[in-house]
Amino acid sequence: MVNAASTGLSTRDLYLFNQGELFHSYRTFGAHPIRSGEKQGVRFAVWAPHAKQVRVSGSFNHWNSENHAMELVGETGVWSLFVPGIGPGELYKYEIETLEGDWLLKSDPYAFGAERRPDTASVVHDLTGYKWRDEEWQKRKVNGSPYNEAMTIYEVHLGSWKNKGKEQFLTYEEMAGELVEYVASMGYTHIELLPILEHPLDQSWGYQVTGYYAPTSRYGSPEQLMILVDKCHERGIGVILDWVPCHFCKDDHGLRRFDGTPIYEGTDWKRAEKPIWGTLSFDFGKSEVQSFLISNAIFWMDVYHIDGLRVDAVASMIDLNFDKPPELHTFNRHGGSEYLDAISLLKRLNETVFHYYPQALMIAEDSSAWPAVTSPTYMGGLGFNFKWNMGWMNDILRYIELDPNERMHHHNLITFSLVYAFSENYILPLSHDEVVHGKRSLLNKMPGTYEQKFAQLRLFYGFWMTHPGKKLLFMGGELGQFDEWKDAEALDWMLLDYPLHLAMKDYVRTLNTIYSNQPPLWERDCDPGGFEWIDVHNAAQSMIVFMRRGLTGNRFTITICNFSYQHHAEYRIGVPESGAYRTLIHSEDAVFGGSVQEVPRLLRSSDIPWHGREYSVAVEVPPFSFQLLTYEGGAGVERLV
Incomplete structure (x- = not known):
């Protein structure tokens, strides 16, 4: 056991980490190229409070960790090691001996880079060298207010917007050319990226994460992602990232039982299990987990200049028994099913983000009826500034799928949303979730003939665009795709060879342009x-x-x-x-x-x-x-x- 000073770590930072208050913990943990004395090398730091010993194994020692044992820093549960003579590009993992004497091989929870799947090693990376060119964008944000500005969001899955073939993806840098120019030409104000945090399974679309601090290597390097964000800002387009603090996947190299014990998921297995997704919930009441998650939100804004986060599955966080069978039900200290620790974390998350980034977008994807999601925490709210309007989305899609002769009997489905439209600051989502798993594409939800489907989709888009609330459309919706979204294939761009599909794209572009040029359609969305x-x-x-x-x-x-x-x-x-x-x-x-x-x-x-x-x-x-x-x-x- 050593003291913090001898490892180059800050005693104060480690104290704050253990208290759940180190909101830039990525600067302490992970693999950092530094100079120690006269030697250049990499400092490794990892939290593994119940490990008997921890070693660093990697390409630099031919995956033989015998001479690279880490030292426990005081009573913090943090292990550290400085390895001289190595730098960016090295592959590594932590070898962790459990209390039972078993050895685990784990990726770094704070790694800034990761091997491309199916390989799972972490990669040493220096994130300090990129020269940003978005000063004008940042100044513009300071003087803006998202509540009374136009907001049309284009939701994108980078692996299937366009690609070069099966599992042959465009890089972030290639997207910085083609995707950004397309989005700008279509009149969108923001891009929202389905999760790009490192994940092992393509079919999870990024919603089951192993590397919270590593942009997925499927699409290239961290610097290439910075180029993509920078290009968006140059073209006046904000970048929103789908962010998943509700759960993590069970893959052996990830967070599950990280040091042989459940330090990220908590000891109550009923509370930790998320059976419908086959994943584990974070232990939101644990201080070190709070530091990890809140720091991660700040990290994407600090390092990658992300403009906002769409926080996934909030309903599953605030309800202990969300989609769980009775045998897995647990209750809080008052006997209710509200997950009090998760509610507290969300409030603290939003307070912290807005402290550092007052103009950030913090968007709740919340299907519950929880009140005051977008009210400030000092007024008893969760502190988000926008929420997806799932009620509007469910009602209007149910209505539009009806036989037109039946619609007169369900008129309330298109009017009821205005009863509560101003109770929260809403975004009206037509997202990826509505065009997969047999739900059919938006065009194919419309009844009637070929021409009637197109007419009703144009009508539907017009109603959506002029209804109070900001807008979000999943990629392909502007093309009038007949097929559902196919996550392993590119969008059906060949449809633009057909007049009605090309006209639909022109219609959506025109709608976006008119919307942006008509302040009555967005100035008082929340009024x-x-x-x-x-x-x-x-x-x-x-x-x-x-x-x-x-x-x-x-x-x-x-x-x-x-x-x-x-x-x-x-x-x-x-x-x-x-x-x-x-x-x-x-x-x-x-x-x-x-x-x-x-x-x-x-x-x-x-x-x-x-x-x-x-x-x-x-x-x-x-x-x-x-x-x-x-x-x-x-x-x-x-x-x-």
């Missing part, structure tokens, strides 16, 4: 004063009409949706102002594959009271159509004709 129903009760005709208001002046848009087969040659809607209304987009415009050859671009109001308003406009409404109008004003509108 009930920014939304107003015009026609909400017309279930018989499956019609809805609503208005979105901006922050300044008399700026508003009007959304008209017809979810039925019916054609209305003259459908009258009440409007709040006299004057001219311009059609911003019409989903049945022939340029998007629709049936209307010439869209009326300018509509004039009449002094005919309607829908409780003094004025009204008459609109032709085709079947399965969406129209978006904007108010142009009263006097002087002749110049617009």
Whole structure:
């Protein structure tokens, strides 16, 4: 046993780690190229509190660890060793002798790099050499507010957006060219990456992690990932990372029983097991686990300039018995099923992230009815700033799959979301989870003929884009894919050879552009004063009409949706102002594959009271159509004709 000073470790840092308060623990743990005295080498540090001994085995010692035993630092449970004469690129693992005398071979929980699967060694890496060029982006973020800004998120699985063949992936750097330019050209404001933390199984899509501090080597080096993020920022695109603190996989080289005992998952096996996923939950009440997880969130923002995290499966964290059979149920000290330690961790996580990164996006993927998820912790909330609106998503997908003749009986599915739309700061997700496992693609969820499917998908996208809440669309949705997402293959880009699919892509791009240019559609997403129903009760005709208001002046848009087969040659809607209304987009415009050859671009109001308003406009409404109008004003509108 040695003291911290002799290892180059900070006594204070190790104390904070044991207290759950070392929020940059990645600077202490793992493999760090450093100079010790006159010698250059690598310092290794690992937490293994119940190990009898720990050694470092690697390429530098031909995987013979006999001469590289680590030393226990005080009473901290931390082991350390400085190895002179080695540097970045070395492969290594920890050999750990358990209390029973067994030997385990483990990857480094804090490794900055990893071998490409199926190999599992950690890789020494120096993350300090990259020269970032995103100063302008960082300054812009400081002056912004995500609540009243446009946000259209393109959700991407890097392995299957495009590839070169089976398991022949594009690199992060190649994505920095092709993917980023595509996303920018389509008008998205953000990219959200399915988890890129190192994971052993491709089919897990990254949601079962072994290397929390290592970007997966499937797509190249850490520096190449930095290039990808940097390029996104250069093009004005934010980067959100799917992050998975709810569980980890059981692979032998990973965190499970790391030192022969359950130090990451905890000793209560019923609480640790997640049987539906075959994984283990973290012990969220353990101080060192808190340091590990909160530091990991900070790490991706510190080192890779990630703009935000979408925190996966929050419902499974805050409920001790989420999707567990009765024999695995456990209860908290009050007799309830709330996982109090997980709730405390999430609050502390968000407080810490916003302390260091006030403009960060912390997004909860939460399917529960837990209240105040996006309220500050000082008001009793969990402290996230956005939450996926799973209720809206489930209702609208259920509605849109109905036979149009049945929709009149389920009108509440498209209106109910506005009852609670402002109770949280919402993102409206059309994510990967909705286009896999037999759920069908978005296009194939639509009933009817080939042309009707496209018409309804255009209608659906229009409703989604103008409904309060930020937007997220999984890759391929813009192409009108017929097939479900195939995680081992590239998207069906050949569909763009067919007119309706190409037109769908153009339609989505146009929607994104109009959305970004119309502040009423996003300035007051979190404010009930920014939304107003015009026609909400017309279930018989499956019609809805609503208005979105901006922050300044008399700026508003009007959304008209017809979810039925019916054609209305003259459908009258009440409007709040006299004057001219311009059609911003019409989903049945022939340029998007629709049936209307010439869209009326300018509509004039009449002094005919309607829908409780003094004025009204008459609109032709085709079947399965969406129209978006904007108010142009009263006097002087002749110049617009």
